Amino acid sequence: MHEAAHLYKGHSDWVKLDHKFRSSVVEGFEESIIPANKLAAQFLEVDADDCALQFVIASILSYGEDYRAKIAKVNKSKRAAYKLAFGSVMHSLKTLLYAVYVLHRGVDFGEWREEINAESHPRGLLRCRYVFNRFLEITMWHGIATGDREEFENFCLAIVLEAERDMARIEERESEEKRFLDVLKSSKASQHIQQINKMQNIIEDVTWQYVRGNLFPSTAKMKKKRESNIAFRGVNPHRNIGRPSSI
Numbered sequence: 001m002h003e004a005a006h007l008y009k010g011h012s013d014w015v016k017l018d019h020k021f022r023s024s025v026v027e028g029f030e031e032s033i034i035p036a037n038k039l040a041a042q043f044l045e046v047d048a049d050d051c052a053l054q055f056v057i058a059s060i061l062s063y064g065e066d067y068r069a070k071i072a073k074v075n076k077s078k079r080a081a082y083k084l085a086f087g088s089v090m091h092s093l094k095t096l097l098y099a100v101y102v103l104h105r106g107v108d109f110g111e112w113r114e115e116i117n118a119e120s121h122p123r124g125l126l127r128c129r130y131v132f133n134r135f136l137e138i139t140m141w142h143g144i145a146t147g148d149r150e151e152f153e154n155f156c157l158a159i160v161l162e163a164e165r166d167m168a169r170i171e172e173r174e175s176e177e178k179r180f181l182d183v184l185k186s187s188k189a190s191q192h193i194q195q196i197n198k199m200q201n202i203i204e205d206v207t208w209q210y211v212r213g214n215l216f217p218s219t220a221k222m223k224k225k226r227e228s229n230i231a232f233r234g235v236n237p238h239r240n241i242g243r244p245s246s247i
């Protein structure tokens with residue numbers, strides 16, 4: 001989904017057609033200077049993460065409803081797995097957050113805190129923080145645990161820490177869950193994300209014309225669809241992502 005989001009949101013066209021950032025630099029973070037094209041590239045990555053996350057959360061919640069109403073197609077040889085993943089809304093969200101966290105954390109164990117990295121992708125831990133905070137926001141749009149968000153946030157935190165412990169056990173190393181907690185609370189991480197998000201309006205001013213609303217997904221069945229219930233970016237991340245988490 002992440003790669004499809006690059007196409008869907010016009011990122012690939014922007015990279016191909018827009019040369020505005022090729023040589024420019026932006027005054028960065030403390031003493032470091034990050035080339036604007038790298039910040040732009042990092043924005044495209046978290047934007048694709050975000051778009052994919054919205055799609056998958058909407059899909060899994062919708063499928064879960066059908067499953068519990070017994071109208072979903074179920075692979076009979078995997079009944080136990082379906083029950084674990086779709087037995088309740090919380091089962092679905094747990095399964096999804098665990099998987100998304102492991103996916104991002106597993107990509108890159110490098111340190112990120114020394115400076116804003118001048119590579120095309122933000123470091124794995126920073127992406128984890130980005131998707132974790134977006135997970136909390138997107139689930140709120142879906143009305144999850146509206147009565148007790150604090151308990152829900154603790155539930156989500158417990159899931160990612162469980163994922164950390166599982167990864168450490170599999171890789172036979174010490175668990176590093178404290179590092180994720182450090183990133184969640186870090187004002188340096190917030191500054192990095194704010195830097196990346198500065199690119200949003202600049203890039204979206206160009207990419208809106210490439211967004212493939214009618215062409216994606218391109219399967220024959222989906223081409224016939226004339227409307228969609230896919231949640232789309234509806235919140236300005238400047239307001240919501242850059243702040244340090246209260247967790």
Ligand SMILES: [Zn+2]
Pocket residue numbers: 002003006044045048
């Ligand atoms: Zn990507």
